[in-house]
Amino acid sequence: MKFTEEHEWLLAEDDIVTVGITKHAADALGELVFVELPEVGTEVSKDDDIVVIESVKAASDIMAPIDGEIVEVNEELLENPTLVNEDPLGKAWFFKMKPDNMADLDDLMDEAAYSALIA
Amino acid sequence: MSDLKQTPLYDLHVELDAKMVPFAGYEMPVQFPLGVMKEHNHTRNAAGLFDVSHMGQVIIRPKSGNIEDAALALESLIPMDVLGLPEDRQRYGMLTNDQGGIRDDLMFANRGDHLYVVVNGACKDDDFAHMQAHISDSCDLHIHDDRALLALQGPQAETALARMIPEVAEMSFMDLKTLSYKGQDVWISRSGYTGEDGFEISIPADHATDFARELLAMAEVEMIGLGARDSLRLEGGLCLYGNDIDTQTTPIEAALNWSIQKVRRSGGDREGGFPGAEVILTQMADGVSRKRVGIAPEGRAPMRGGTPLFAESDSDTQIGTITSGGFGPTVGRPVAMGYVDTDLSAKDTTLFAELRGKRLPVRIAALPFTPANFKR
Structure with a gap:
């Protein structure tokens, strides 16, 4: 698993990368009440705002961690946003993307580096 | 946060692991470990204790x-x-x-x-x-900087407070009495700002923490932060000063006509005689061009203060603004209030809010969103 400074996690399987937010981010946001997901097929560039999440406190954006195409979104989050608080690293993934360049993941943090960031 | 003041309950908030934020010049708890949503629901279902000593x-x-x-x-x-x-x-x-x-x-x-x-x-x-x-x-x-102010709100507020001060059970909504607790004068009113039954309790500052601890030891009572206070008052249709009402809004535009008793209105025995009386009494007689209404977003997206409103999905002229809004845990969907042109203010009128570049439908709704549970 890889991590970004924006508190996203990325899990690569074959040529598909699953993206979610970390427990640290989910705890800081508080209970989520709304999630807006990108459309499947969207071509995204790193740092594009592609997901809107709102907690009881405030709205935030989730950015595309790398360049690529959105191939699947987790529609269960639309009906059940608090899943993000309950299982941020598992069931509450946000989207799956097909990276333009799989090697972009190499620039991201590993778990030890991310743990140091939030320590 | 060095310039911020602390209420008499500050140490208790820290001990309870509150997340503290600056509010009205004070360091105040925005939430406790329970979290905004559960704090909100606990207040609607049992009893929530609020520190409002900044008032x-x-x-x-x-x-x-x-x-x-x-x-x-x-x-x-x-x-x-x-x-x-x-x-x-x-x-x-x-x-x-x-x-x-x-x-x-x-x-x-x-x-x-x-x-x-x-x-x-x-x-x-x-x-x-x-x-x-x-x-x-x-x-x-x-x-009185020497007194704390607590609010105990919710359907079990009476049960909880009456264990300490039995006389509160006899009070009706908007009664205010001086009662005694362990030799201290406490000024208790049956009122609050959540839409629930409950009490507001003024107590000498150096007795406030012990008083709060005794309430918090009861199964019915949880400490509640400003986050849930905001969602509770919003569902209750109650104005937040600085958001929904301010120096640029009149009581008539704010739909607070009910708070001006007949005796102060045109034709009353003590008509006018307050600042802005001419404007306010004229608006009461002739109407206003905009007014505060409840706004129910039709989708799931919460709409917060500052969101502009339009009559149509493609019209250019803004006809109103949301002044406060968010997710309403009790109603289970977004709730908001704001000002709209009076001719578009009828209940069930559909308008459009512009959110992140999209026009999303909203409906004018009756306030409050949740029925008031006062003990009249």
Whole structure:
């Protein structure tokens, strides 16, 4: 698993990368009440705002961690946003993307580096 | 946070692991480990304890010794019937400015030989100076920095508080009494700002933490932060000063006409005589071009203060603005309030909010979103 400074996690399987937010981010946001997901097929560039999440406190954006195409979104989050608080690293993934360049993941943090960031 | 003040319950908040934020010049708890959503639901289902000690507690004492002189003095600053308020009773009101705008909203009570006024924390210094400037000829004014103010809100508030002070069970909505607890005078009103039954409790500062701990030891009671206070008052259709009402909105635009009693209206025995009376009474007679309404977003996206409103999905002219909004945990969907053109203010009118570049439908809704559970 890889991590970004924006508190996203990325899990690569074959040529598909699953993206979610970390427990640290989910705890800081508080209970989520709304999630807006990108459309499947969207071509995204790193740092594009592609997901809107709102907690009881405030709205935030989730950015595309790398360049690529959105191939699947987790529609269960639309009906059940608090899943993000309950299982941020598992069931509450946000989207799956097909990276333009799989090697972009190499620039991201590993778990030890991310743990140091939030320590 | 060094310039921020602390309430008498500050150490208790820290001990309870509250997330503290700056609010109205104080370090206040925005949430406790329970979290905003559960704190909200706990208040609606059982009893929530709130620290509202940042609010200003002002005593207005007539120099003549005659309470009617204090009542008439306060009537020169607010469009409410103070003279007709019976002893031990409280009312909602607002200080107005010369343009008819709202300087602050407040609660005032007749305490027999003096008036007790509770104003917003962010406005209290200005309010006190304003009152000093206008009514200190006839009244002595005192602001009680030596007392904490707690609110216990929810359907089990009476059960919980009556274990400590049995007399509260006999009180009705908007009663205010001095009661005794362990030798201390506590000023208790049956009121609050959540839409639930409950009490507001003024207690000497150095006894406040023990009092709160005794309540928190009861199964019904949880400590609640400002986050849930905001979602509770929003569902209750209650205005937040600085968001939904301010110096640029009049009581009539804010749909607070009910708070202006007949005796102060046109044709009443003590008609006018408060700042901005001409504007306010004219608006009461002729109507207003915009008014505050409840707004129910039709989708799931919460809409917060500042969101612009339009009549159509493609019209250019803004016809209103959301002034506060968010997710309503009790109603299970987004709720909001704001100002719209009066001719578009009828219940069930569909309007469009512009959110992140998209026009999303909203509906004008009756306030409150959740029914009030007051003990009349």
